[in-house]
Structure formats: C-alpha cells, structure tokens
Amino acid sequence: MSLERYFTNFEFYWDRQELGMSLQTKRKIWTLAVYILLSLGIFSRQITAFPQVQMAYENISWSTFSASLIIGGALVPPVMRWISRKVKEPNWEHAISAFSIGFFVDLSSKLLVDKVFSTLIR
C-alpha cells in the first residue's frame, strides 16, 4: 500500500460498486471529516483542564498540537479501516472514534512529554 493510500483509504462504502465519481467524492469528504474531527479532538483536549472539568484556553500549545496531529494521523487510518470492516457506511462510530483518538492521543502525549521532560531535567 502506498503512503498516500495509507492516509486516504479508510475503506468507506467498500461493498458498493459504482463506476463513477460521486461515491469517490463521498469517500474523500468523509476522509477529510475524519481528519477534521481528529484535529477537533486534539484541540478540545487542549482547551480543557483535564482532569479538572473546566476550560483552560491558556493550555493551547502548538507543539503539543502538532505532535498529537502526527501521532493521531498515524493511528487514525488503521482504526478507521477496522471500523469500516464492520460498518460499511461511515457514521457516528467513525466520527466519535476520530474525535476520541485526537482527544486521548493529545492527553497521553502531554502526559508523556511532561514525564519525559521532567525526568530529563532532574
């Protein structure tokens, strides 16, 4: 599988055989939506002072955001393909999963970065 296909083929509508572009366009729109939801998940995590239940806009950090996007981007495709094997048409499961991956990857990467950084300083 090529690199481009790794990031763009989420096996949406895999059971439908159409000889045209409208279904391809739908697949591309959903793929884009997945990445947007992933980014939204990351961004949402950054503006919440988790585990406290309050907003913390000052927490927005571009470095964490970028790292989360890279890690999330690597994790999202196989998860989406796995969900698509069971759910042929893209739906809320794909959407929530993308958002959740973004949220928790950002959370875990922040904890990881903090842990590693503090250990290094000591």
Add this chain to the structure above:
Amino acid sequence: MKFVAEAASTVLIALAVFCEVSTAQSIHQFACPYAAAEKLTVFENQTRRSVARKGAALLRNADDGDWGFAQIRVEKVVGLRGRYRDPLNPLNGYFISYVHDARANTQTSMWAYEYGRTSQSMVDYGRHPAFNANGFVQFRGIQNSITTKDFLFVEHVGSVPFPEIIRTNTIFASPGHVPTSFARFRRINEQLLASEISTQRGPIDHDKTLFITSSLEGGEEMITLYDPPYVRSYVTGRTSLVGRAYKVKRGDPSVLRAIAAKIRTLGRDGRVYVYGDELRNIDIAKIADRYGVDIVRRGPETNKSFAITEQRLAEIGARKFIPAETVFMNGTPRTVEELRRFGFPEAGLDAWKARDAEVEATMQDKFSRRIENREQLIREFQDGESDVVVMVGHSDGERIYFGAESISVGELSALSARTRKTARPRLAVLISCGVGRLSKGTSFWSWKEPRFLGETLVSKGFVDAVIAPDRDISAAEGVEALKTLLNGQPLSTVRSKYPGWKKIAQGHIYVGRDRS
C-alpha cells in the same frame, strides 16, 4: 287582440333589425382605416417599450440579417358602413410591431381581410393616408424585411393567420413564453437550421419526425417544437421551419401537454430529435417512452447533418446483431492493484470479481475481439469497422479506466476525426458513469468546457451513435442494462427502470435484435 298585435309587431321589428344587421354585415367589406389608425396608435404606445426591449434582447450581438422580432395582436376594429363607422360590426385587425435591427428600430402596421374572413383578400392598411400620417408603415414592407431574415420570432396574442407572416423560418410564442435572454436560444436554433433538416424530400420522414430544440440560459429553460408540415411560402417559394417556443417551468402541465400532443401523433415508429441543452424541468424521454416513440439526443456542440444521421440510424435499426462484428472492452477491476489505481476500497475485491464474472457471462459469445489496451482502443475508433463497440469501465469524467490502462477524453478529442464514413454505421454501448452527458459548450478565455466521452465519440465520427448513462450508475445497473440491450429490448425498457440512459445521435437501436 291588442296584445297579439303588439306581440306580432315586436317580432316583426326584431326580425327587421336582425335582417338589417345581417345585411349590414355582408356589406362590411373593410374595417375603418381611421378607427384602425387610432387603435393602432394605442397599441403602439402600450407595447413600444416591451417590443423594443425584447427586440433588442433578441438581436443583441446578432447580425442584422439573422433575426427579427414581431409582436402581433388581434384587435377588433370597427367596420365601415358606407362612409361611416359601424361599431356594432367590428372586423379583426392584425396589429404588428416589428423590430428588424439591433438598434431596436421598430415598425408598426396592420393588416386585415375583406369581410373579416381570412379566406378573402388581405388588405394592407399601412397604405392608407391615416396610417402614414401616424408614422405607420405598409405591412408589405414589413413582410419584405422578414424575407431577408434567417429567423423571425413572433410573440402573439390571439390566433394569427400564418400565410401572411411566414416569410422565413418562424418561431411563434404566446406571452409568457418569450425568453428573457436570447443568445443561447438563438444559437441553438440557428445550429438546428444549419444541420440540414432538409425539408425537401430526403431520408427524414417528416410526418413521423419531431424536432425539439432546448436551451438553458440564466436558469431559464426554453424549448421550441418544430413539426411538419413545414410551410412553403407561395410568395418566396422557400420552405420554412415553423416552430412554437415554450418557457419550461417546473410543474407547468401546459408544456407537457403540448409536447405529448405532438409526440402522440408520430406513432410508435416515430422519432423525436432533441437538440440542445439538458433541461431539468422536463423529461422529454419519459413522454416519448410513454408513446413508444424513439428519442434521439444531440448536444448543442454537435453540428452534423440530421439527414445523414437519420440514414445511418435507419441502417443500424434494420440490421441484425452480429457477434463477429462486435468488439468488447472490460474495465471492471479484478485485482487489488486495479482497485488501488481507481482509488476504490480493497475490501470490496470479491464483490468486484463477482461483478466482473457477470459482465463476462453477459458478453459470452457476443463478441469476436477484445480490446486490451489503449493502442487497440485508439486503433478501433480510428480505423475499425466493427458494428458495435461495448465498453465497460470506471470513469471519473475525464478518464476511462480499463485494467492497467486508461485513456482520457482529451486524448480521444485530440485524435483526428474520421473523414470517411465506415462501410456500416457503428454503435458504441458505454457502461460507465456519466459518459452520456452532453456538454454546454461553455467557454471562458482560452478554456472551453470539455465534452464527455459519448459526445466525443459521435462528434469525431468514431461511431454513429452511442448508448450511455448521463449519471453515475452502479455496476449492477450497468450489467442489467447490458443484458437488456443484448436481449433485443429497446433502450426505453432500460429507462423504465433506470432513468437517464441516453441515446446520442441514434435512432431505433436494438443491439441484440435478431431480425432473421
């Protein structure tokens, strides 16, 4: 007794009045020219602006010799009783305002008939001093000017006697059916005229053929129905097209009824040619299918003689389907690599393989040669002599994919057109999404809207006719359509289940019919 006498005298008086009126009618040979001039002045004042506006819109950017615009209204004009007006006995007067150039110069006149009967002699009231004094012109002058035009567009209120006004190709329209913009409308009708409908004796059976032009401009959809008998002018000796224009609005039953009425008269072996843009507010194919009339579609960018098309289509319709004269290209994906190249999900490979097997089974023993690559496809189009070319493959609008190969519509457009007709007319059956669409021919600077595959094949002369869908289709639909056609069923049978399958420049096509 007195009562009886009074009743009798009343009856006698009434009878006398009636006789006098009847007698008076028979002597009202003419309409009063002074009364007519008065009414014509009112008509001109009322219509001057709208006539000038519509005439200017029609003639904008057109050569003066191409089109003219006329508004005609039938009005009652008082009759003449000797030298006096007789308002009780009006005659029909035909008022005309005529725009003959792009500067919207307007001429106004009137004509009528002796005794008010169109079977009698025509009277040109423009010759009367009462008309000249008001700046009106002779109707004959207007008729002579119309003769110099390629087309005349007539907006009329009331029934207009044709022979006086038809001096060239004429399109009639009622108020409410005049387009706001004429550029596209004009162009498509001019192209129809240039496509050799051949009103003289020829391969087209004009009693069984209806020509419809369709134009879409600024969201406004217009159709013009042309049907025989075309009018032969006893003055000019020319045979002119006569059509009626309609503005097509969604949910308007009057236009549907008009088209249905015309199509019904053609009979089951009749044919409708629809030339021009795709319209959304009306489905003419559905109406044609209802009456078993064949429908032929031609895009506005195709300029080919209808007479030649008709001849070729008649040959296709009459011949037997011969597998030895059929070639086949199967672009259904069979491998993971092909799915990847098309951008399709890989999980559907088994389903695609099953569909491929269906296509192969459908075409088994139905062809003699298979097209495997681009070079073979190009050679088949440019030099081939097969009767039928069947192509199954994925299309993204620009390219059509088959196996490891693909070819773009642009590449096919760049090939030289066939200059010599094939010995036998050819048909292409395209099982691919949207390749049956017709382009509008839009251009912007150096960019021109590309044609779709079906239209390209016809315009290049690679094939004489194409059967293709004008929208995205599923592989299942494609297989079923192919089976239906190869079983000898007409395309209307496919359309009854799957609308949008089009015949481009094609007549009665029975792909698989065995006429032995």
